[in-house]
Amino acid sequence: MSPIIAEKITHIDVGEAVAKYAEHLRGITEVFNSHAQTLGLGVRLNSDGAIHSIKSNIARVARFVERVDDSGVLHDSQLMTALDCVGELLTAPQNNGLVLGAMQSGKTTTSLAMQFAGPIVYLLTGRCLYPIYLITSHTSQEDQTKIEIARFLDFYGELTVEIDDEHSCTLIQYVKQAGIDPFFQYSPTIGTYREHVLKKALPDTMMGPRLDDFIQRRTNGEAIARVAELCRRANSKGYAPLLIIDEPQFGASDRFVRVEDDFERRPCVLVKIFDAIDTALGADKGDRVFIGLSATPYELHDLEAVWEVKQYLTSAYSGFNYFGGAVIDAQADVSPPRTMSFANLASELDVPFLAKVSLQAYDADPHLFDRFARQIGFAESQECYRREVEKALSAAILKLAEKGDGVMGVCLRLFNNNSRSHRLLSNLYLPADKIEVIEYFGAEYRGKSVKRAIRQRSRKNLPFLIAVTSRARMGDAFPNEVKWFFEFSKKASNLNALLQGLLGRACGYGKKSAVVMSAENAALVDDYKREQGGYIYKTSPHSHVVGTYRRGAPTTLIKVRRDSADPIVNRFFERVDEEVVKPFVMQGEPTLKSRRKSGDQPFRTAPLIRIAEEEGLFDHLEKREIREKLYPTYPDFRIARGDDEVMHARIPGRKLRYTMTEDGDNRFTFREWGGDDANHGGVRSRGYGARDATDREAAGDTLEPQVNMRKFDPESGELIDDKRINGVLVHKQDRRPGNWRAEMVTLPLVSPVRELQAGEATFPVAHSPFAKLMSPEEVALAATG
Known part of the structure; x- marks a missing residue:
């Protein structure tokens, strides 16, 4: 022995x-x-x-x-x-x-x-x-x-x-x-x-x-x-x-x-x-x-x-304890793994260029790289960009290894090409005495699990980097020592691809992992969590969503509608008609006409924001139960108050405020509204002409809530929508006269939010082996989706 x-x-x-x-x-x-x-x-x-x-x-x-x-x-x-x-x-x-x-x-x-x-x-x-x-x-x-x-x-x-x-x-x-x-x-x-x-x-x-x-x-x-x-x-x-x-x-x-x-x-x-x-x-x-x-x-x-x-599940699990909009195990106190964008990690580690890392650009054809370089403001060659990417990745990996407690691992998913992945790893020049590199691809690891590959590494006392190519999906289970996962794909094609990739490998019992992703994928994960796994995005190549689902672009607007049947909203609109519409809008006209100035000011102001604050409208709409009733597709939001600042949507660092008078009135604008959601809206001033502002750029530096107006018959109360017929603008001479009232007010939000609406169900596509299990009712429902 x-x-x-x-x-x-x-x-x-x-x-x-x-x-x-x-x-x-x-x-x-x-x-x-x-x-x-x-x-x-x-x-x-x-x-x-x-x-x-x-x-x-x-x-x-x-x-x-x-x-x-x-x-x-x-x-x-x-x-x-x-x-x-x-x-x-x-x-x-x-x-x-x-x-x-x-x-x-x-x-x-x-x-x-x-x-x-x-x-x-x-x-x-x-x-x-x-x-x-x-x-x-x-x-x-x-x-x-x-x-x-x-x-x-x-x-x-x-x-x-x-x-x-x-x-x-x-x-x-x-x-x-x-x-x-x-x-x-x-x-x-x-x-x-x-x-x-x-x-x-x-x-x-x-x-x-x-x-x-x-x-x-x-x-x-x-x-x-x-x-x-x-x-x-x-x-x-x-x-x-x-x-x-x-x-x-x-x-x-x-x-x-x-x-x-x-x-x-x-x-x-x-x-x-x-x-x-x-x-x-x-x-x-x-x-x-x-x-x-x-x-x-x-x-x-x-x-x-x-x-x-x-x-x-038990509370020792880390992952996503929901699917399809419902919790899986309500008795378990479960948290998902940490997710962040490369820009977030760049700030955290003080490696600025990490925010500009894209393996698609690193490996792209020259003309595609040139387009990417213009987008990020990179003026040098693609070879220079590759060297900067390699230096940023190397610095980030070493900093993560140094800050880790005990032996820890970092996982990178690289190209679906072994030779190019090997070349990139070689160019990182990671010191062998500080971190061990495992290339989990090629014939050497065929048929060998991730856990076994990591367990068989040479220097078990060192932090390690494990690089994967097409592996690391579904059944591949990573040990708890792998603390960081770098997912370089730009945008997941569907929810199955997002969840079953490195994000899914970061889940498990006893794990405290973080996944670094593109900004697009990180935002998608946030939306998935917000909807508790609801069908907010394409689900998989072998299924389709039934029912309307959408994942809107980030918006900085909230639309308050008169027809919401809410008592506080109703009081708000009664005061808007009396204190905002009545002093400015000319009634009995076929088109919307209003006075454009208040006193000796070059623009109009009214107590629109003050009315909302006095009626408690903002606090009311932000309550969870009211938000879920009136704005079911919105997450938590905060409406801009009179003294709030809102970040400019397209110019980083520039902030917008309301234009307020000493007595608390604010600048605003009227706009005719056709009753649908395709209304023009914005929180920046639309004062482009000489009557609004002589400086076009300055005109866009103020928040202007919109009062959206509709015409109605003063005798019957019937709405008159005759601005367009079959999508074609009608000449004002052919429009009926009528009175005007506020039907919607568009207000700015302090921070942008994304509207989400989940689909009702998912069913297999017709050429799936599971399609045979569908009932006639499900087949009919799927046909409507």
Whole structure:
């Protein structure tokens, strides 16, 4: 025995290790039994046999206590989620299901805990489920999943599932004792279920299914036939395939490829797999079940044909605890990772040029770079720009490494080109004695998980930089040591791409990560958080949003409408008609005419802002309950008061104020309004002519609220909208005379806000494998969206 191994063994307190493992099994048993009772499953877990057999397999204890991470280790939240799924399998009218969980929240281990579904369903109903894990096409995920399921079955394979005869449960009537395998009835463990019950489905496998039978990558070619044959053989022996699909939205729609002068539809891998399984099962194709697990299931989330279970979380999790406008786990106090723009980090680290870093410009064609350079005011060559980018990135990375507590990591997603990524990393000239660089791309890391790549680095005492190219999406789990993620993409194409990229990798248990992004992506994340995961943006390539959704440009305006049926707003407009409109507007005219001056001033003023403040209008509109009622698409806002300053929208550093008189009147403008939201509006003065101001630039340096006017018949009160007919301006001689009143007032906000409106639902596109699950009502609704 080598001295190193001997030393390691002597430092292990075997008795303490055994006690720790046994306590873990007891804890899992307690959570299982408590939650199973809450759900009324009518089963319980017994850990006595597993604990009693510990001494005969002490190596298992060593593997449990010496593990470097929690891969395959079951936690309360994951077990509870899996049991919720078992309850749905037993009772839900739908055949298929979905586990909705936040990113990196333990859905993989939840899927492993679905192993309990086999013995539970078998004991209660006699129905045999054959679990098959359909993972993504990434070999690294296959590697990680095999490790996790092997560990899971090693740690929990001897736990016994029992029927609790003392607990009153309606599901007990489904128990069919005559059909239960006697070996399994004698020892109803996950291990027995795999090695004896499921062995009948695969007669050529003496010890039951291997990991290669359980885990299948979603790839073209032989893999499809292999999955179909596996399901056929299992079904021929009376087993229902249970397809556990990780990230079911991955590649979940057919592709259309141009072939000469036409387009050819090529089915996606999932369609091929489903079709091959259905063909293999024949008349029993309705007995296959799938359960998808995803943080961004835009293709499945709103389908009535799919039951849904939400992943339980704990307050140790960092991520986005909401989806589709609803909270996932209301009992968990969860915060998302920190997100910021490159400009924000540039200020924080005092690396100014970081605010101008763009890998698209760094790698762009010369004419595209020239356009970018003009936008940011960079006057030198592209080669000079590249050197400045490299110096800024190098300085930022080293400063982050120096300020980190203990060993920490920084992740960069670079080009989708390994050689160019390698060249950029080389040009950073990061000192080898201060930080270790891991290039997580190329053949060296094919099939190797991120965690393993980081764990196998050379100098574990140093901070590290891990650079990725096309990797680091969905199933890739980063260890907690990675504190900073640099996402250089300019603008996410859809919400799935935004969330499943480095932003999703920064989420997880025990993580305190920050993600640095473009200003556009950082703003999109802020909007996503504000709407609690609502459908405010394109969702994914394989789904579409039903219902109006919009993400407007930032606005500095708030429009107060007379027809809002709010008593304070009504009082405000009554006073505006009396104290603002009456002194200036000429009634009985076909067009809006008003006096343009107040006394000896060269412009008009009235107590518009003073009326609003005296009536408490500003404070009233800013109250959350009023804002959500009158302005449901607005976030928190603050309307500019009489002494507030507003930043100029296009000239940094220039501030605007109201033009106020000594008695508190303010400069304003009238404008005819057609009753729609396409009204011209602004907070800067529109005084461009000599009658308003001799200095055109100065005219734009004051805040001018707008009083938006509409014409009405004084006898009937009927509105007269005749400024345009069919979009064409009407000559004033052809317009009817009438009286005028204020219908809307446009006021400036202190800071710009973005209007958001979320869509109602998302459905799979027509060429998705999940489109077949849509009901006729959902198909009709999707057609309107």
